[in-house]
Amino acid sequence: MLPLLAFVGRPNVGKSTLFNRVIGRRLAIVEDVPGVTRDRQYAEADHDGRRFRAVDTGGFTPDSEAQLVRAVREQAEAAIREADAIVLVVDAEEGLSGADQELARILRKGGKPVLLAANKVDSDRREKNLDLGELHALGFDVFPVSAEHGRGVSDLLDAAVTHLPEPPEGSEEEQGQKGPVRLAVVGRPNVG
DSSP states (O other), X not given: OOOEXXXXXXXXXXXXXXXXXXXXXXXXXXXXXXXXXXXXXXXXXXXXXXXXXXXXXXXXXXXXXXXXXXXXXXXXXXXXXXXXXXXXXXXXXXXXXXHHHHHHHHHHHHTSOEEEEEEOOOSHHHHHTOOHHHHHTTSSEEEEOBTTTTBTHHHHHHHHHHTSOOOOTTXXXXXXXXXXXXXXXXXXXXXX
């Protein structure tokens, strides 16, 4: 099986946009409304000839006990457990929140490689105004990116693939097998 890179972060920081940029197609739904992504979304990706799987997760809200929010958090926690490396996505425009800091604390305890993607850095001016000290204080390598425009994403992936294990011999990639069959069921409502 291919190694897995997980994208995690609080709601509406650009995880799905970054996921779509990394896999090279629009698979995850992207909206300005928080909470659109609820389940894990997997896809294969390639960076400079290095193949891996990527997983998009719903927004991680550490302190809410609402049933739906808790279910989304559990999906994100499952992705963190199964990942070989993790990209923590934060909104560079808003700065760090308590939820970002709590998630960073959880990820540090997990012992897996973590890269910090400071998203929404769309220009040199925004990058110069970025508070790198605050971001580096989380204890991860920081990569200013713009998921929407692709800025800095290649640098992030250059670092990320160094933390991913090589696919084992006999993996799907080496056997020439494709991924799972994708099936859509369509029809009118209430026709069975």
